[in-house]
Amino acid sequence: VRAAVLLVGDELLGGVISDRNAAEVARALGPRGGGVTRIETVGDEAGAIADALRRLAADQDLVVVCGGLGPTEDDLTRDGVARALGVPLREDDALRRELTARLAGRGPGAEAAAARQSAFPEGTMPVANAVGSAPGFQGRWKDCAVWVVPGVPAEAREMVRALAARLPAPPGDHEWERLVATAGVGETRVAGRLEAAGFHAPEGVRLAYLPSPGGVRLRLFAPEGAPRASFDAAEARLRALLGADALPERSLAESLVAAARAAGSTLATAESCTGGLVGARITDVPGASSVYLGGIVTYADHVKTERLGVPADVIRRHGAVSEPVCAAMADGVRRALGVGLAVSVTGIAGPSGGTADKPVGTVWIGVADGGGTEARRFRFPGPRDMVRERSVNKALEMAYRRLVGAPG
Amino acid sequence: VRAAVLLVGDELLGGVISDRNAAEVARALGPRGGGVTRIETVGDEAGAIADALRRLAADQDLVVVCGGLGPTEDDLTRDGVARALGVPLREDDALRRELTARLAGRGPGAEAAAARQSAFPEGTMPVANAVGSAPGFQGRWKDCAVWVVPGVPAEAREMVRALAARLPAPPGDHEWERLVATAGVGETRVAGRLEAAGFHAPEGVRLAYLPSPGGVRLRLFAPEGAPRASFDAAEARLRALLGADALPERSLAESLVAAARAAGSTLATAESCTGGLVGARITDVPGASSVYLGGIVTYADHVKTERLGVPADVIRRHGAVSEPVCAAMADGVRRALGVGLAVSVTGIAGPSGGTADKPVGTVWIGVADGGGTEARRFRFPGPRDMVRERSVNKALEMAYRRLVGAPG
Numbered sequence: 001v002r003a004a005v006l007l008v009g010d011e012l013l014g015g016v017i018s019d020r021n022a023a024e025v026a027r028a029l030g031p032r033g034g035g036v037t038r039i040e041t042v043g044d045e046a047g048a049i050a051d052a053l054r055r056l057a058a059d060q061d062l063v064v065v066c067g068g069l070g071p072t073e074d075d076l077t078r079d080g081v082a083r084a085l086g087v088p089l090r091e092d093d094a095l096r097r098e099l100t101a102r103l104a105g106r107g108p109g110a111e112a113a114a115a116r117q118s119a120f121p122e123g124t125m126p127v128a129n130a131v132g133s134a135p136g137f138q139g140r141w142k143d144c145a146v147w148v149v150p151g152v153p154a155e156a157r158e159m160v161r162a163l164a165a166r167l168p169a170p171p172g173d174h175e176w177e178r179l180v181a182t183a184g185v186g187e188t189r190v191a192g193r194l195e196a197a198g199f200h201a202p203e204g205v206r207l208a209y210l211p212s213p214g215g216v217r218l219r220l221f222a223p224e225g226a227p228r229a230s231f232d233a234a235e236a237r238l239r240a241l242l243g244a245d246a247l248p249e250r251s252l253a254e255s256l257v258a259a260a261r262a263a264g265s266t267l268a269t270a271e272s273c274t275g276g277l278v279g280a281r282i283t284d285v286p287g288a289s290s291v292y293l294g295g296i297v298t299y300a301d302h303v304k305t306e307r308l309g310v311p312a313d314v315i316r317r318h319g320a321v322s323e324p325v326c327a328a329m330a331d332g333v334r335r336a337l338g339v340g341l342a343v344s345v346t347g348i349a350g351p352s353g354g355t356a357d358k359p360v361g362t363v364w365i366g367v368a369d370g371g372g373t374e375a376r377r378f379r380f381p382g383p384r385d386m387v388r389e390r391s392v393n394k395a396l397e398m399a400y401r402r403l404v405g406a407p408g
Numbered sequence: 409v410r411a412a413v414l415l416v417g418d419e420l421l422g423g424v425i426s427d428r429n430a431a432e433v434a435r436a437l438g439p440r441g442g443g444v445t446r447i448e449t450v451g452d453e454a455g456a457i458a459d460a461l462r463r464l465a466a467d468q469d470l471v472v473v474c475g476g477l478g479p480t481e482d483d484l485t486r487d488g489v490a491r492a493l494g495v496p497l498r499e500d501d502a503l504r505r506e507l508t509a510r511l512a513g514r515g516p517g518a519e520a521a522a523a524r525q526s527a528f529p530e531g532t533m534p535v536a537n538a539v540g541s542a543p544g545f546q547g548r549w550k551d552c553a554v555w556v557v558p559g560v561p562a563e564a565r566e567m568v569r570a571l572a573a574r575l576p577a578p579p580g581d582h583e584w585e586r587l588v589a590t591a592g593v594g595e596t597r598v599a600g601r602l603e604a605a606g607f608h609a610p611e612g613v614r615l616a617y618l619p620s621p622g623g624v625r626l627r628l629f630a631p632e633g634a635p636r637a638s639f640d641a642a643e644a645r646l647r648a649l650l651g652a653d654a655l656p657e658r659s660l661a662e663s664l665v666a667a668a669r670a671a672g673s674t675l676a677t678a679e680s681c682t683g684g685l686v687g688a689r690i691t692d693v694p695g696a697s698s699v700y701l702g703g704i705v706t707y708a709d710h711v712k713t714e715r716l717g718v719p720a721d722v723i724r725r726h727g728a729v730s731e732p733v734c735a736a737m738a739d740g741v742r743r744a745l746g747v748g749l750a751v752s753v754t755g756i757a758g759p760s761g762g763t764a765d766k767p768v769g770t771v772w773i774g775v776a777d778g779g780g781t782e783a784r785r786f787r788f789p790g791p792r793d794m795v796r797e798r799s800v801n802k803a804l805e806m807a808y809r810r811l812v813g814a815p816g
């Protein structure tokens with residue numbers, strides 16, 4: 001199945017929001033989608049939607065259209081798809097009654113909203129929405145299937161998953177993709193090591209380097225599918241070449257949680273400039289509660305003293321962004337929560353607060369466990385969001401490496 | 409300037425990552441870009457890149473190409489653009505020396521990486537990267553300007569901003585966009601209210617509803633620009649119709665920080681299932697340190713007792729996800745950090761942990777200030793990430809409404 005995704009929304013073109021649906025759709029299709037080959041974005045105009053849909057449908061087996069199914073006048077995907085298919089919109093009476101009941105009590109617009117959201121292009125079939133209120137629908141244009149799903153990512157994902165389950169399953173001994181994540185090593189270094197060792201991807205499989213602020217992920221990808229055994233062999237070879245720099249799980253946070261579990265250790269966090277992001281990333285992993293006990297966010301200096309026992313005179317003498325404060329934060333939260341391993345972050349994320357000695361981007365990260373406490377200084381480039389993101393990744397990495405006994 | 413964005417990367421088609429560059433580029437272009445009209449995504453293939461670039465350039469004034477400028481063999485944007493322009497790649501000697509120095513010490517691949525990253529299509533000009541190492545470049549194809557920038561969002565943003573500053577500035581008394589954010593009210597309700605009141609956008613301006621898990625944002629958008637005075641009048645009318653449901657700032661977190669500052673209050677958070685996300689969202693706002701003192705993440709029950717003073721027998725009798733525990737968490741963190749207003753979250757984000765009484769998605773959110781403590785129960789639909797996101801939004805909203813004296 002060759003698939004394309006058509007995203008609808010002025011807000012995407014205007015940079016008001018970033019799309020998350022294309023990735024949700026690609027993952028929900030999985031190997032059944034055989035790889036999405038194109039993604040296009042158009043604004044909220046029926047003509048633009050119709051043109052793009054026809055153009056994509058002409059050389060695809062499936063087009064998934066996302067967004068523009070809401071109850072307001074700027075939701076024009078139903079109209080655009082009807083125009084592409086050359087049919088009128090027709091109200092689905094049963095669905096209209098259901099939606100009217102569901103929207104009852106939402107004020108004067110509820111009737112009109114229910115009417116709009118239950119009108120579909122003639123000949124298409126409504127698709128239930130397990131998460132939100134906007135129904136989707138499916139139809140065909142010539143040889144191409146057309147699935148139309150809402151623009152809320154979780155709603156799009158669940159609907160595409162349900163529809164994809166009905167596509168023919170791929171051969172069981174073939175795979176399309178394998179990811180090997182690394183932490184704390186850059187693209188240049190990893191590529192150099194693989195080239196020096198003469199690594200080659202198996203036949204029909206491509207190797208791609210996906211850089212991210214925390215490291216690089218290696219992606220083995222077979223557009224036509226390849227035997228599971230070749231993927232196994234290639235992954236084993238990559239892991240042998242990368243050693244401790246290769247992570248056991250798909251992400252740093254998952255690897256940290258798994259490592260803590262394997263070591264029988266528990267985790268806590270003490271955060272200043274990241275404001276809770278390290279804890280948030282750890283608890284993004286389902287089941288993190290088996291190892292992560294909690295954290296203390298100490299944005300104000302006196303909270304560092306009162307909640308983590310960082311001596312006030314140490315803060316006065318060295319500043320809140322300093323080695324002794326960072327180390328005392330890790331020690332303090334480890335003691336306060338009684339965990340095996342604690343990680344701490346204190347830094348200057350910007351845009352203001354920098355000095356000549358400690359410019360914006362200066363971040364100390366600490367790790368404390370039964371073997372001792374260590375704090376390291378970093379200077380992360382870029383704006384506030386990037387400094388925070390890099391700080392989180394480095395904190396997770398230092399905690400992970402301490403647990404598995406592989407210092408960076 | 410009619411602009412399009414061409415995103416390059418197998419990882420985007422494969423759903424490994426979501427694009428954030430299209431929005432960065434659109435915002436960095438700002439009114440100078442006159443609105444991005446198309447966004448397309450292709451894989452890491454020189455032929456596909458060249459075809460898409462030529463097609464887009466044929467009816468645009470500017471195409472911004474993002475991604476594929478890294479140092480590895482799968483970074484083919486330079487080759488694709490050269491093919492589109494019909495010119496060979498040529499190494500920039502000065503840049504090569506600079507990159508070689510910069511990458512020194514990164515192992516055996518550094519030489520080859522520097523060579524790859526300093527080769528540009530003949531006739532194009534390199535563009536400096538203020539944040540990372542990959543340089544960009546700019547050129548022309550017929551009447552269309554072509555800017556090629558890296559795929560790391562902060563790098564793309566800074567580079568496009570620098571290039572856009574040289575474009576002619578739009579007339580000073582015109583605007584293109586105005587956003588009015590709301591909290592806690594859905595699209596259907598807002599649209600109903602505006603329709604009932606006979607609201608119409610001014611001439612040349614479109615009104616769009618941008619739903620999000622926390623509410624709906626209203627976007628006034630003039631593709632050709634419109635006088636600032638019409639935007640002012642339309643915004644004033646929207647705010648009058650929406651009353652306290654309209655937020656003063658662009659986001660809930662910014663509005664909360666501004667409201668706390670205006671009230672002379674300070675803030676703290678006590679989080680369980682959100683694991684630090686509420687604190688992270690608040691501290692995402694530059695300058696949040698003037699009101700946010702910190703928070704306590706109590707993922708484990710005994711941490712709720714030890715750090716927040718939630719009585720162990722209350723947890724035993726009512727469970728950790730309950731009204732008395734939620735209220736005690738808010739009271740506890742308010743006392744512990746000595747703040748004016750505290751917010752607490754405790755819930756079951758899933759996928760496991762649900763029961764018949766308290767299914768996955770059950771979340772209690774509490775607010776405590778000098779006027780008393782309140783906890784409310786919610787049942788959020790959807791998977792773990794969505795439950796967490798909705799919890800964060802509702803927590804921020806409840807805190808904001810308490811501060812401005814407008815209960816939901």
